[in-house]
Amino acid sequence: MGRVRIATWNVNSVKQRLPRLLPWLDERQPDVVCLQETKLADDAFHALLDDELAQRGYAVAVYGEPRWNGVALLSKVGLDEVRIGIPDAPGFPDPEARAVSATCAGLRIHSLYVPNGREPDSDHYHYKLAWLAALRAQVAEAPTTTVLCGDMNIAPTDADVFDPASYVGQTHVTPPERAALAALQDLGLHDVVRDRWPTERVFSYWDYRAGMFHQDLGMRIDLVLAGAPVAERVTAAWIDRQARKGTGPSDHAPVNVDLDTAPDGDIGPVVPPPSNARPRRRGPVKLPQS
């Protein structure tokens, strides 16, 4: 059946995570992979990973820095019109490597690492909000084909933190941050993991300290937000807790999303159906023979 798997993972140093990343790629076999916190300059990323990724059939787009931040986009299903950063996004004070996007199988995929915010009302917090506003302006250009993937550094609701009371007054849960996320969703983007697990406890990040993962004391801040024509094709969406276990994990788990594909291998229509259209057939569709 025609299936495209999109994954996003804040790896917290792609160099340190290599012994976990490569086996995970082989096991999960995602077609499109969004990485965050690669923490490598572009030349170092290519030197480290180009051979391994080419062997697995991935084309690669990176936007990195020597020390912090850094994002990447890997794809087996096309990687066209690569765009580094977000137009008119603010810096801190200089531009930071927090976004890369490309067209993959007819979709506009974004690998995002939203600024942390540090302390509410700090300079970094206002930078975070301004950065999200610039992201929204870019998404507004083509919301229906957009898939935002990454570490949004915002827990959408109190159900997305293990102890809402202890987070009051902290970043990631403040009303202005949640409003910025809601403004993105108001463009027609769907939180596909929450849609699939409406009442479950599903976290994507657990602090390394104090056995937080073992006790499942985490947050859900790594999200996949998809335009409606894409969200309609989701057949599975889950947080890959296995990747957070064992030796040398990232503090974030990957998020995996499976989509049914159209007969031509694309994922969604470029033009959404009219609102009075009958529901599209959702069953398995064969990919063309290669």
Place this chain on the structure above:
DNA sequence: ATGACTGGATAGTCCAGA
């Protein structure tokens, strides 16, 4: 116990992460 861990750069009473 305002902690507890990890990564990166540097040799700091480091900074950043969330």
